[in-house]
Amino acid sequence: MTSRLSRRTFNALVSGVLGAGLLATYGSRRAGAATAEITVLNWKGYGTDEAFALKAFADATGIAVKHDYFNAEAEMLTKLRTNPGAYDVVLINSARTQQVQADGLIDAIDFAALSNAKDLAEPLRDHPNLQVDGKPYGVAWLWGMTSLAVRHGKVADAQSWAILSDPKYAGRLALFDDSITQVGIGALLTGQDINNPKDLKAITATLKAMKPNVKLMWSSEDEWNKAFAADAFDISDYWSGAAARSIKLHSLPLDFIVPKEGAIGWLDTLAVPSSSTKKGAALQFINYMIDPKFYVTWATQSGAPASTNTAAMNALPADDLSHKIYKPEDLAKLKFMSALSDDRRQAFNDVWDEVKAFYAK
Amino acid sequence: MRSENGTLTPRGRLARREWTTAALLAPAYSWLTLAVFLPLGAMLFFSFLKAAPFGARPLQFTFDNYLAFVRRPYLIDVAWTSIQIGLWTTGLCALVGLPAAIALARATRGRSQQVLFLLIVLPFWTNGLVRVFSWTMVLREGGVLDYALHLVAPSAPSVALLYSFPAIIIGLVHAYLPYMILTCYLSAAAIDDAYIEAARSLGARTPMIFAKIVLPLSLPGLISGAILIFVPVIGSFMEPRILGGRVGVTMGTVIEDQFVQAFNWPLGAALSFTMLAVVLIIFGVSSRALSARFGAQ
The missing domain is CATH 3.40.190.10 (Periplasmic binding protein-like II)
Structure with a gap:
């Protein structure tokens, strides 16, 4: 605190103009926020671009989320291949995960970085479609x-x-x-x-x-x-x-x-492209996407497919229809x-x- | 080409008329060339490929797609269903449409004729899908038809026509009847009253007049109506799919599956061209038979 104060004073003294000093600090803070901006590649209107979620996530972490959309899975693949570095989070249907991994387009996920992953239903989290050489290449999200x-x-x-x-x-x-x-x-x-x-x-x-x-x-x-x-x-x-x-x-x-x-x-996952430069921020966003708080708001306000997070499903209101349709004991039969x-x-x-x-x- | 007093010579007039004709035809024909032959040509090309040339796939030519009827014998049943649907629809349209057209042409005048015509073209003004879905409400068990019947005869068994062969025919006849009435009307309206008067004065009765004069002279309209109806009907897929339920499997729906579900455009294209060939053969045979029957008169 003292050092910052003294630096401000120093700045003001050196520049001689207080306003210029404030402007400089403001400018540097803006530059800092801009590095924490991630881009998500997903279907339009499929959870990640809910306005309430983007605001809540930005408020909590200071990370802004931009979107790019695809209209077909083939288009998603093309975009991943031809724009290396452009995306930080991508939605991949579990049927395609191994194909995308074989092309070297996505990274293995470190579940230790995801505090909400502990409640993911195991048959979905560890589904063989997501595994290559014993490592998971996507976070099971919706099914x-x-x-x-x-x-x-x-x-x-x-x-x-x-x-x-x-x-x-x-x-x-x-x-x-x-x-x-x-x-x-x-x-x-x-x-x-x-x-x-x-x-x-x-x-x-x-x-x-x-x-x-x-x-x-x-x-x-x-x-x-x-x-x-x-x-x-x-x-x-x-x-x-x-x-x-x-x-x-x-x-x-x-x-x-x-x-x-x-x-x-069917099972949709969120994955991190290997060309991403902001993998930490990407994992933070994925962690928020499997957060029960996000899912319950999304599901009750606009309607959503089933979450892979058992805590999220349990957090739905007791009379919610999802309890009748998506039963945990059925998961193993899918x-x-x-x-x-x-x-x-x-x-x-x-x-x-x-x-x-x-x-x- | 002007003569000395400045008027056009007959030859010059002829040349100018040819140019005018060409100028009037050009837009329509260039549009048709572009809109019909280009896509059709592309489809014909596709039908000889192994897979549709999307993305970076190499072109592989094959004749396999045209052997579909040999490799998939069930398609013969499907094609026969389609032809049956075509024959029933065309036949019923002729049976209903020809009398209506003759009555319209010969027995109505002025305002009442206009109103009757309006009623005939009314189906053209509604979207086809809306038409088909409204039929589902009429034909289903407990639907409008069932309800109306039970108002009249409460003890009658329930009528559930939806999801059956008759339902497909009803929907298709409704959609295509106007074509038959309009083409037959043109032929029937052109019949000179003098023929009929002459026949009557020679003692012919109405059935004889119909068989010997009205029917043969309406034949061109009947034939063009039949062509206009038969071709789209055997390729139809919306009416069979929505009204036919289990029995609504036609060449139209099979071809649609190739394009929409299997992403096998080449096979879909080959099936379409095979159907086209079948249709052309049917027309070739029937027109020959018809001209042998009526050509002599």
Whole structure:
């Protein structure tokens, strides 16, 4: 304190003008703040750019957060590759983490620097998709799943995906018109890896067996809601986030269930590009993003996918729907999607087109 | 090319008229060249590739995509469904549209004709998606149709047409009927009253007049209406997908899947061109048959 005071006095004396001295101090402080500015690469409107969060984070740490956005995962990769040093935090779907790591674009994460990491759900934090040589290359942040939705009160015995071909529910099934999801469900039913099923014939047969039950195929949340509200079906595969909205906004009577075979999950992570020059500040921001305080405000004010942080999920109000949809005991049953090669994608699509042609016959 | 007194010679007038015609046609044809042949050409090129040339992928040529019907036998069923949908829709449009067009052309005048025409083109003024979704409300179990039927006959079984083959046909006929009525109207309106009067004076009855005079003379309208309807209908994907439910799998939806879900533009393009070839063959055969049947008259 004394030294600073004396320096100020000294400055004033030397320059002879008090104003000039203040200006100089103000200027140097501005320069100091500018070094603590990080850039985040993410989807637009996906948590990191919430106005309340940026303000709270800047107030707490003095670090300003700028954003750049991508509209497709391929665009994210291109931006990371072609702008080294431009980004400090990047959102990466866990299906892509190993691919991005193989290109040397991201750093391993030091969990010791993240005080909030202790509450991350282990099956997500330590998921194999995020690990390379035993080191984590991203912080699990948000997740969701495609699982089973059934009409409340009418379908009580939904424990397995096998209910999709249960003769009891003839003509009461809706399926998501998406080859990757349907092949995934076929793989769960035949006990195969959803990302690399060996026996596509068995999957085709399993899906074809659902024909007497299939009433319609849906491709959007809105279509699903309208058909369910009109009592067109009782059972369907559905998205967790959409299920929450259907219950909350449209008061639809549905139960969201994770069957014993598991459900198809997705997991988004926050990672630090290896070309970042402000890795310390980047980790501080990631730590704030997994902070229960941030998540609860975000989820209750605007709505958010499930947090990987169990403390954050527990901190949600007791009547919050998330408690019914995202149950901690289901986490271990989730099978996460990996990146698909073009050949696999085509093979999956062929299976689904063949099945659909069979349904139509 | 002016004669001595300054008027145009017949030859000069002809040359000028040709230039005017060319100037009037040029914008439309250059637009069509640009808007139709360029993208179609690109798609034809794509259909011979192994993968769509996005990013830094090298070009690999293959004929594989055109063997889709051999490699994926289920596509034959799908194509047959599409053709059935096309035939049903075109047939029903002709059955409903031709009488309406003849009545409009021959039996209405002035204001009432204008109002009737307005009712026919009304579907054109609404967005296709809105039209299809409003049909879902009418056709579904407990929907408008079901409700109306039970008002009249409370003990009747419930009608749930949604998610069925008839639902697709209903939606498509609604969307494409105006084409048939408008093309048939033009043909029917051009029939000279004198023919019909002559036939009557020779003792022909109405069915005979229809079969021998009105139908053959309306045929050009019927054929162009059929072409205008059949081609888009067998490629349609919105109506089958939304109204057809489980049975709504057509070439249109399969091609859409290739573009949107599988990111296999080459296969989608090859399937489209195969469908185009099938359509051209159908037209070639049917136009030959028709000209053999009616050409002699």
